[in-house]
Amino acid sequence: MKIGVVTFPGSLDDVDAQRAVRIGGNEAVALWHGDEDLHGVDAIVLPGGFSYGDYLRCGAISRFSPVMTSLVEAAGKGMPVLGICNGFQVLCESHLLPGALIRNDHRKFICRDQRLRIENATTAWTSAYAAGQEITVVLKNGEGAYVADEATLDRLEGEGQVVARYLGNPNGSQRDIAGVTNAAGNVVGLMPHPEHAVEDLTGPGTDGLGFFTSLVERAFA
Numbered sequence: 001m002k003i004g005v006v007t008f009p010g011s012l013d014d015v016d017a018q019r020a021v022r023i024g025g026n027e028a029v030a031l032w033h034g035d036e037d038l039h040g041v042d043a044i045v046l047p048g049g050f051s052y053g054d055y056l057r058c059g060a061i062s063r064f065s066p067v068m069t070s071l072v073e074a075a076g077k078g079m080p081v082l083g084i085c086n087g088f089q090v091l092c093e094s095h096l097l098p099g100a101l102i103r104n105d106h107r108k109f110i111c112r113d114q115r116l117r118i119e120n121a122t123t124a125w126t127s128a129y130a131a132g133q134e135i136t137v138v139l140k141n142g143e144g145a146y147v148a149d150e151a152t153l154d155r156l157e158g159e160g161q162v163v164a165r166y167l168g169n170p171n172g173s174q175r176d177i178a179g180v181t182n183a184a185g186n187v188v189g190l191m192p193h194p195e196h197a198v199e200d201l202t203g204p205g206t207d208g209l210g211f212f213t214s215l216v217e218r219a220f221a
């Protein structure tokens with residue numbers, strides 16, 4: 001698969017995401033925030049970081065980048081899109097995913113290995129996992145608390161749109177939610193960073209790799 005990784009001004013994890021995409025058996029294509037051309041990619045990753053300096057709200061300015069016009073259109077037609085951390089924030093700000101990410105309840109930036117449970121293993125990005133599988137990846141953010149109104153949370157639970165849950169809630173996220181998907185299952189947002197857990201050399205293990213192999217496995221299934 002040809003997977004594009006978008007770089008915004010202030011992106012931090014775009015190169016790691018490209019590397020994870022390649023380790024997962026895909027071709028990585030660098031996409032620039034100011035360019036509407038998606039260069040024929042099959043899927044897109046919005047990486048972590050501090051796009052536009054996190055001014056206003058994390059992801060609020062990136063939402064208006066030219067690349068997002070094409071991305072929103074392509075996602076509407078079913079293109080797989082994965083937003084990691086800041087990318088998740090951009091997807092919520094773009095209304096491709098419900099809810100919002102707000103300041104961690106303890107008001108501190110947190111950086112640690114984090115245990116998660118994969119709740120939905122049928123999305124474009126999680127089909128390499130088993131439902132209920134527990135994984136450890138890296139968590140590092142200041143605005144990682146997932147919030148939504150009760151009706152939205154009930155709908156997400158009822159429709160299986162909670163993709164991953166924290167085991168040990170690190171930030172006050174409602175219902176321990178670490179990641180969600182849209183109704184179609186092609187757009188996924190995840191607050192922790194699977195792209196930082198794809199190689200034994202750097203650790204923590206390779207539990208994040210499934211996010212980057214799911215599309216390939218699906219394509220050849």
Ligand SMILES: NC(=O)CC[C@H](N)C(=O)O
Pocket residue numbers: 047048049050051054058084085086087140141142143144
């Ligand atoms: N690692 C990241 O992507 C950081 C996300 C965001 N800027 C925050 O601090 O919440």
